[in-house]
Amino acid sequence: MRAIAIARVSIRRIVRDRTALFFIVVLPVIVILIVGAAERGFTTFRVGVVDLGAGQAGRQLTTAFEHSSDLAVSRYATLAALRKAVARGELNVGVVLPSGMDVTEGRGGTVAVGVMAEQANSSQQAAATAVSSVIAGQGAKVQAARFASVHGSGTFEENLARAGSLQPHVAQVGLRSQTADSSHNVLPEGFSYSAPTMLVFFVFLNALAAGASIIETRQLGMYERMTAGPVRRGTIIAGETLAYFTMALLQATLIVVVGGVAFGVSWGDPLAATVLVALWALVGAGAGMLSGTLFHTPEQASAIGPTAGIALGMLGGCMWPLAIVSSTMRQIGHLTPQAWAVDAWTSLLSRSGTISSIAPQLAVLGAFAALFLVSATVRLRRVVA
């Protein structure tokens, strides 16, 4: 009971601090929203178009871009603005429709549509390829009209209209896509990506930051006062652990609920998700208590804690999928508990995993929790004494 009293005081002190509430409640939700929105739409490429000629051919090509489901098109008035947007990365690719397209096509020349994409950049190159195929599809009518005018009869314009009306009726050579595998190793896009990664990230980060409260309690001489009373050191440690675990669990639950209700995240198998959340809260509690015993001043905890939390989050795949980094970095990443937690969520969200499929990850997380809690206890015993 005394442990619960100690836990209640600790929780009350954390909850009463409105700044802490901002970091526990508001910030994660905002970050999930922003990251989820930014990572949405990997499948559509952002394409900017500047039409220097403003003729019929240019208009038709622009319309063709807009009708392509792979492309999200925005129009730009000047070449400079388009160039800037591509350079800044606001666009995957910039398309420059040259002036005099109609004249060139009528004369039988070839229109060179400028495509600005960075050679070495994967998403820009993929976008450029997508743009090229739209251009090719649009050019088919022009080729047909020109061909018919040369080898058949009628003017270019007449045949262009003829080709346009024929195009839907000529059987097309098609492309069928087949997926060779179904085992996703990355999280889904959008909020289903941002919510689980940010759950992992923030529960751990906030636990580290909350370590400052242990230091404060220590500096205030409260542990001394408690041990002066009929309270065993073990009770104090149990109380603190309970407080940190409860706070971590509350935050994780909040993110799960907000993610599910507001952002439509489906968290996968309920049992597996519950166990994973609880175990992660335990890892967080251990890390928070450890930070409370490792640092000497609250300032240190609030300077080094977040830095360490961000760094571990990056290494562990909370900021970007570990699938995109080199295998060495992936191995280093798996030295952090974050990587295992994100792997477990990936299994639950992307591969309909169950508790048995994430058993290895749960085991590793359990080991991390035990390691943190035991070392925190050992250190706290020394601190409390």
Added chain:
Amino acid sequence: MSLRADSVLRVRWWLSFTSDGARCRGPAAGNGDLVPIVSTGNTAQVPDEPVLRCAELTRRFGERLAVDDVSFSLDAGEIYGLLGPNGAGKTTTIKMVCGLLEPDGGTITIGGRPAAGDLSVKSLVGYVPQDVALYSDLTARENLAFLGRLYRLHGALLEERVSEALELTDLSDRAGDRVDSFSGGMKRRLNMAAGLLNHPVLLVLDEPTVGVDPQSRHAILERVQTFGRGGMAVLYTTHYMEEAERVCDRVGIVDRGRLVAEGTRRELVARLGQRDRIELGAAGDLERLAAAVRTVPGVESADTADHAVHLVAEDGRRILPAILEAAERAEVALNSVDVVEPDLEAVFLHLTGTALRE
């Protein structure tokens, strides 16, 4: 009054030697302490003017009148105590003197110059706040050097002043240590040292002995007396009656924002005439006891403080039986009865109707 005349003389003597602003050490006093005395530097003291003159000072906080028409003045070498309970307006008065608060009415002149809006007048004043105001993450020397620079000291003079202040407060051997490693008493001493760097004409001390152990308190009081003997004017607030009696040349009694009386201890006590102060130690309902004894003819005022009822009565010894009778009627058992020689506490009780509480 002899004391006042003496100190004025001493300052005049001193001024005649140091009008060029050179640093000067005062006559060795008491146990041979080095005493810094008035160094006017760029701001010369106007002769025949008191060091500090407060006239009709008034200050409100919202509806509350914290300081109400307070006037007093201090000469060089004089230690003036503002005596009153917590919340009487002592600190507000001091803050106005130090330029930390603007008075709503009245004027303050320091060294004959109006204090309002004149930054250089602040150089004449040394301020020792009630709570220790020092950077705990800097060393003693760094703290003093920083504050000294704010008083436009620099170079060799700054170093000299810092060393002098450290020496004066017996902290020379700890000069390079961070303040957060200091004991409470050492912090207090350093707090005071910081007020002496600019060789003030007027030293303002706000309750310097609150929360200090008896030994340190003794040392602080002794030092304050030394400053006064060295020619510095000292304005001192306290709610300890004994302290005021011991160190102050003159005392101003403050209650609810008003200066109700001022004078030397002898002058103030003389105002009591034949009155005595009686302390009734009792267990039980002290308020009822106080109410009961107030009805006794000859009792002028009665108030409870520190597990006792304090009362001022005309010719206390004569009416003592009547007082004991009243106590019996009130059914309060007395532990002790003391008839005390007239002192400042009696004066305070007499003038304000309330007892000074610890």
Added chain:
Amino acid sequence: MRNAFVIAHKDLRQRLRDRSAIVLGLVAPLAIAALMSVAFKGSDTFHFTMGVVDVDRGPVAAGLLKALDAPGLRQIVTVKTIASKRSAADAVRAKSVAAALVVPAGFSASIEGGDPLSLVTLTSVNQTVAGDITSSIATSFIAQLNADRLSVATALAAGVPTSQSAHLEALAAGFQIPERAVQRSIGAHKLKTISYYSPGMAIFFLLFTISFTARSFFVDRAQGMIERIRAAPVRPLEILAGKAMSVLVYGVASLGTVAVITSAAFGANWGAPAAAALLGLAMVVAVVCVTALVMCIARTQRQAEGISSIAVFGLALLGGNFIFLSSSPPVMRTVALFTPNGWAMRGFTDLSTIGGGLGTVAEPVLAILSFSVVAGSAAALLARRAVAA
């Protein structure tokens, strides 16, 4: 103003004595920049192996294989011939190829008829980019085939007798779609991850100065230090100026050091030194003004800590210090332009890509300074209260 220097000097000494200042101002941004530089080493360049299964063995399939060997494609794709569709699917699953393209049997022959066959791509859910590129290459190739088919159909419709269709098909194969995509230079450097996140992290940790300074002001005040300083011949404005100056010096030192080290050690491109310095200085000025504003809004140390933490993380999030906002919806890019760090990030992005000098940063610097003027004026209005309280 001498007193302002004295106060700034003292503040800096305290700041340096506290190790967390060095952690936040130097160690943290460098550590995270290093982490990012290692994590993304090599991932900025994209290359994959594509499996090709030619069961058709006809002329059209040969044309496809030839097209795949184009120099432009060789930079991103290595082609690997695989015997059967089944082994291609195995190869995709085994990750030995990222995607595969299958030309079915009889494909060439079917092209000339009325019911052409389809090309087939085999992709992996974990290699979406490779899959997309494979599909796009196939689509481009198919587009030419379909254009040829449309050409023949149009010629026939324009009066060429049906008997000549075989001849027409042969003629059409010589035609090329007259609208072609040509690579056009952006006229800018590539935006490297490290070049974005070096200023990003440097500015993020610079923002912590707001918390630190505001907090220390209220600690000083609670300890009676501000009062003690005011009892000395010091103007209230000098106290604020001193605090501002210490933030300025610390900020410039932190930003400058991180810029130099990330440029030298991780190859971050901060752009032309003079322009980058001006932009950084403007950002530090903005931090000074926000700090002043927080100090004036807050009444207690607790409030100062709360408001500044929210300001730090709010600005960092909205301004794009964490998240590469360029790829986010336009509304978020617009919101970023209401923050000084959002403008700074845009300025540093432009400097490292488009290049140029002072002209490139003129707009961001003006925007940041306008923000500073607004924040600074609001602070000045509230300043008297803060110092007098």
